[in-house]
Amino acid sequence: MSLPLFPSTWMNDEHRMLQDSVRRFFAERWVPHAGAWREAGIMPRECWNEAGAQGLLCLSTPAAYGGGGGDFGHEAVVILEAARANLSGWGGGLHSAIVAPYLIHCGTEEQKQRFLPRMATGELATAIAMTEPGTGSDLQAVRTHARREGDEYVINGAKTFITNGQHANLIVVVAKTDREGGAKGVSLLLVETDKAQGFRRGRKLDKVGLKAQDTSELFFDDVRVPAANLLGGKEGQGFFQLMEQLPQERLIIGLQGVAAMERALEETLAYVKQRKAFGKSVWDFQNTKFKLAEVQSTVLATRAFVDAAMVSHLKGELDAARAALVKSWVSEQQGKVMDECLQLFGGYGYMMEYPIAELYVDARVQRIYGGTNEIMKELASRFM
Ligand SMILES: Cc1cc2nc3c(=O)[nH]c(=O)nc-3n(C[C@H](O)[C@H](O)[C@H](O)COP(=O)(O)OP(=O)(O)OC[C@H]3O[C@@H](n4cnc5c(N)ncnc54)[C@H](O)[C@@H]3O)c2cc1C
Secondary structure, three states: OOOOOOOOOOOOHHHHHHHHHHHHHHHHHHHHHHHHHHHHOOOOOHHHHHHHHOOOOOOOOOHHHOOOOOOHHHHHHHHHHHHHOOOOOOOHHHHHHHHHHHHHHHOOHHHHHHHHHHHHHOOOOEEEEOOEOOEOOOHHHOOOEEEEEOOEEEEEEEEEEEOOOOOOOEEEEEEEOOOOOHHHHEEEEEEEHHHOOOEEEEEEOOOOOOOOOOOEEEEEEEEEEEHHHEHHHOOOOHHHHHHHHHHHHHHHHHHHHHHHHHHHHHHHHHHHHHOEEOOEEHHHOHHHHHHHHHHHHHHHHHHHHHHHHHHHHHOOOOOHHHHHHHHHHHHHHHHHHHHHHHHOOHHHHHOOOOHHHHHHHHHHHHHOOOOOHHHHHHHHHOOO
16 A cells, blocks of 8 residues: 555645545446557547536536536546546546636637537537647647638648547647748637538557547648637737646646556555565565655655645646646656556566556656657746
8 A cells, every 4th residue: 555645735625525426437437448448549439428427527617608617626636537547548638627728718708608518518529739740849830821711711731649639529720820920920720620621530640658549640621710710819829828828738747647656656566565476475575665665755756746736826826837847857757657666567567458557658658748848848947
């Protein structure tokens, strides 16, 4: 058994009640199917509707727009529990705590009313499409272009590595509305895929980990969207809208990382205490105890760091630099912890039927997406 975590002071009774019910829901309803979803490379579309019916989508969206009316703490509870349950294929966190906030904070009143209630029920599954085959870190270099023609925008371009790419029927697309405008030439367009002629989904990508996640390529060939689908209604705001929302995305990666580490420690402790070698349990070797005491310290310290960032974020005080360091530091600790834990499983740690193997492969991308760790350190150092 791992040691108790220090109390998460940002959690109130409502968060704790939600934690119990979400943990039960994932364990009873989704975890039994996780292996099949991993094999299929995608979760069924109905999961979105089921999550909506359970109140697990858009928890921090105001009730006036059909959401849960909670705070980011509610979103964090669901994100932590999904990671603890090893449901890394579930893209609901991105939908509720990354895409919905773009609409809440940057959308026009009409856009909020049109999309948020359907996002909360799961009728709309969403994605955000920034990355392109030719550019990821350098967002200002995107080539996807949106040309204004009368009451419409005409979008051309290609995106890749897009989370929820197969299921998404509402996609926030990062596009240039002014090719010469640098950061001021970037806008965010809301593409409703069911109505979008010229929109095509490419391959569901074969990844090292996150096997049940439908990360995909997307193509836009003369896709027409109403001018009313320009996020916020004003061209050239996209880069600033992204910069405003990215700290929360980075904190989410920190939350996912620490919950996965907690799970890995528990799995490893349980395994080494029952596995026998040389007539005693693997736990009885001093090396095992020292390694897991070190992992335990890392888990406690990481959780305290993430909790401090949560407290700061819930007060509206988490700046881009510290959020970037949460993302990079936690994901680096996660990589080390998964490696140490897997080693203690011996050969079984390399078998996908053991959760530690999935935790290990899933951890790798945490240092890459949401902005690579190199970019995170570059960003933070500008404020030091
Ligand atoms: C599973 C998965 C899911 C994803 N989901 C989404 C999604 O939903 N939406 C979306 O838009 N994107 C998504 N991404 C894309 C992800 O955000 C990018 O892969 C990431 O930002 C890096 O961009 P890149 O792959 O183009 O790498 P590049 O930008 O080509 O970087 C290559 C290397 O160069 C380094 N580098 C680049 N610039 C600098 C610099 N200035 N200083 C130092 N080093 C530098 C990088 O750190 C990296 O090591 C996802 C990616 C994966 C793998």
